[in-house]
Amino acid sequence: EVQLVESGGGLVKPGGSLRLCCAASGFTFSTYSMNWGRQAPGKGLEWVSSISGSSSYIYYADSVKGRFTVSRDNAKNSLCLQMNSLRAEDTAVYYCARGAAGGMAVHDYWGQGTLVTVSS
Amino acid sequence: EIVMTQSPATLSVSPGERATLSCRASQSVSINLAWYQQKPGQAPRLLIYGASTRATGIPARFSGSGSGTEFTLTISGLQSEDFAVYYCQQYHNWPPITFGQGTRLEIK
Numbered sequence A: 001e002v003q004l005v006e007s008g009g010g011l012v013k014p015g016g017s018l019r020l021c022c023a024a025s026g027f028t029f030s031t032y033s034m035n036w037g038r039q040a041p042g043k044g045l046e047w048v049s050s051i052s053g054s055s056s057y058i059y060y061a062d063s064v065k066g067r068f069t070v071s072r073d074n075a076k077n078s079l080c081l082q083m084n085s086l087r088a089e090d091t092a093v094y095y096c097a098r099g100a101a102g103g104m105a106v107h108d109y110w111g112q113g114t115l116v117t118v119s120s
Numbered sequence B: 001e002i003v004m005t006q007s008p009a010t011l012s013v014s015p016g017e018r019a020t021l022s023c024r025a026s027q028s029v030s031i032n033l034a035w036y037q038q039k040p041g042q043a044p045r046l047l048i049y050g051a052s053t054r055a056t057g058i059p060a061r062f063s064g065s066g067s068g069t070e071f072t073l074t075i076s077g078l079q080s081e082d083f084a085v086y087y088c089q090q091y092h093n094w095p096p097i098t099f100g101q102g103t104r105l106e107i108k
Helices: none
Strands: A003-007 A010-012 A018-025 A035-039 A045-051 A058-060 A070-074 A076-082 A092-100 A103-112 A114-118 B002-008 B012-014 B019-025 B033-038 B043-051 B063-065 B070-075 B084-089 B104-106
Touching: A018 A035, A018 A092, A035 A103, A035 B002, A045 A076, A045 A092, A045 B002, A058 A092, A076 A092, A092 B070, A103 B033, A103 B043, A114 B002, B002 B084, B019 B063, B019 B084, B019 B104, B033 B063, B043 B063, B070 B084, B070 B104
Parallel strands: A010 A114, B012 B104
Antiparallel strands: A003 A018, A018 A076, A035 A045, A035 A092, A045 A058, A070 A076, A092 A103, A092 A114, B002 B019, B019 B070, B033 B043, B033 B084, B063 B070, B084 B104
């Protein structure tokens, strides 16, 4: 069974940093791309970042480019998102999602999410 | 950036009836279109990809159609567990991956 469990969310002040991680199990992690998405309170879904299985290809939304860094450790079946220079508008539930075998941008399994609140 | 527009924002349908949800892309996305279902307090779930292919474990009452800029998600014989928010997503020209704003399907 595919399982994705996010951790690392919490309350942080504007300008601060936070590191989210996602523990994956139930599939061969290294052979799948992974994605981060987010959902602000009461709002819709927003894509944040994607990373290929070998980390050769990495993409970011313009809204986070230069502030967020995605990484993965295939030996530990772990995906992480380092978030710096956080802003109030980054407040959201952050999800990790697996990229489907046929196309990394299709999110076929999602974690339950971790809440990030940016507030003074 | 490809903008995805869903309509209506809210759809009221009675259990047992059919619901038709629409998604329009600002430019052609071919069939690179997915649909997701999200229930309150839960993560999204993939329903459809490639515009019309059901994901693993998705019941046959969910069907997707369309290509280019116009897409439809049809749910036949609505069941209580189908009332949720539905999002379309394009993955034809990315980054960025873009989602529609969602359609809330509520019980009439």
